[in-house]
Amino acid sequence: MENLVSVIQSVKLDDENNTLVLLDQTVLPNETVFLELKEMEDVWDAIYQLKVRGAPAIGIAAAYGVYLGTKKSSAQNYEELFEDFKKVKEYLASSRPTAVNLFWALNRMEDRFKQEEGKTVSEVLAALKEESEAIRAEDEQICEAIGEHALSLLEPGMGILTHCNAGTIATAKYGTALAPIYLGQEKGYQFKVYADETRPLLQGARLTAWELQQAGVDVTLICDNMASIVMKEGKIQAVLVGCDRVAENGDTANKIGTSGVAILAKHYNIPFYVCAPLSTVDLDCKTGEDIHIELRPSEEITSKWYEKTMAPEDVKTYNPCFDVTDHSLITGIITQNGIAYAPFNESLPNMFEK
Incomplete structure (x- = not known):
């Protein structure tokens, strides 16, 4: 039997389609369903309803979510983009109170945002994407x-x-x-x-x-x-x-x-x-x-x-x-x-x- 850990990824970023892809853990084991989420309300609901769960997976989903939510902004400069980022961050942070990884990941994304001060909107978004991908990759190494x-x-x-x-x-x-x-x-x-x-x-x-x-x-x-x-x-x-x-x-x-x-x-x-x-x-x-x-x-x-x-x-x-x-x-x-x-x-x- 093929080892599950080698073939399944419960949280994925589809950047080309501005989508967060999540394995819906609420319907297992009867169904294996991957949700394709584009709206922040749906990301918030997925965290709250435990469609994505497990402290590290929540953190990864939050990092991808705050990146995708900020990507929707029509901001023209760093300052305007940061205001929109903070709104998305605060909204996602309200989804669940106990798992510290949620807040850890969102704060790490904010720290990266601040490191890009003075850069263009596209440069900041590229940095946020890079940071969210790093959070996922590091978690794999950490678990091993x-x-x-x-x-x-x-x-x-x-x-x-x-x-x-x-x-x-x-x-x-x-x-x-x-x-x-x-x-x-x-x-x-x-x-x-x-x-x-x-x-x-x-x-x-x-x-x-x-x-x-x-x-x-x-x-x-x-x-x-x-x-x-x-x-x-x-x-x-x-x-x-x-x-x-x-x-x-x-x-x-x-x-x-x-x-x-x-x-x-x-x-x-x-x-x-x-x-x-x-x-x-x-x-x-x-x-x-x-x-x-x-x-x-x-x-x-x-x-x-x-x-x-x-x-x-x-x-x-x-x-x-x-x-x-x-x-x-x-x-x-x-x-x-x-x-x-x-x-x-x-x-x-x-x-x-x-």
Whole structure:
């Protein structure tokens, strides 16, 4: 079976047609649909509705989006173009609050814009395109480096549990938490992966199980509340998860349910690793208490995945999209520059200096 990571690109720029091309992750695994987006409202909606998701992929989409949105400007000079750029940037930044890569990518694009001060409109647009393409290319290299560092912690034949989707479709290529699995697959490690279905959006069931199966990896899908039993039965030797934001002290925001997995891993003495590109590490965010947790619509719990509503009509719901895993539960945070260990407020800043 052809390895999925070698053939699919979830976020692409079609510059000739002024189009952002996205793999629609909301219709997987039943359909493989690529959206062709030209309007900023559609890009905003794709990020908000999780048609594109995964912190790195969101950042790449935002970079391409702010470039394409600025390209629509009728500005005649640098100053006018910058005003239009800022409007597009602020609009896209309002789409989702938790994933720091969204803001990181938009800020990086603004920094590049400012470096081009005094140049013509066409020169600035060329620079923005170049920067957006660099963000995508760098992410591919970063994911491979994270995978190599993570693989150094693993042994052939291990059972690995993962939560949500931190795979190739969430990034430029390879993924973060799934990168060592793909690299191990290439080297004959024969990992046995257990994928939590991951409520409320079933991103483990719909996305992780799908892409690992497509790549020929031995993957078993379990419900979220089965993590304890597979750990107790000795099926799991390591937990690998991605993340949407890492605070300075090592507290980590990821898909809801990650914190519970970390608590279970601690109980069963199983190492719990967070795979995080440095663009996801927010040193200005001191602890997990400072991370804004996104709340999602109640329908994602009560009716979205069912032919008929599976909850009492008008029942109250609480649907946070993320939770925060306390740094004390994390064995190590794997970045492209190496593995950070506690105390994280010392090791994480050092990762940026390498």
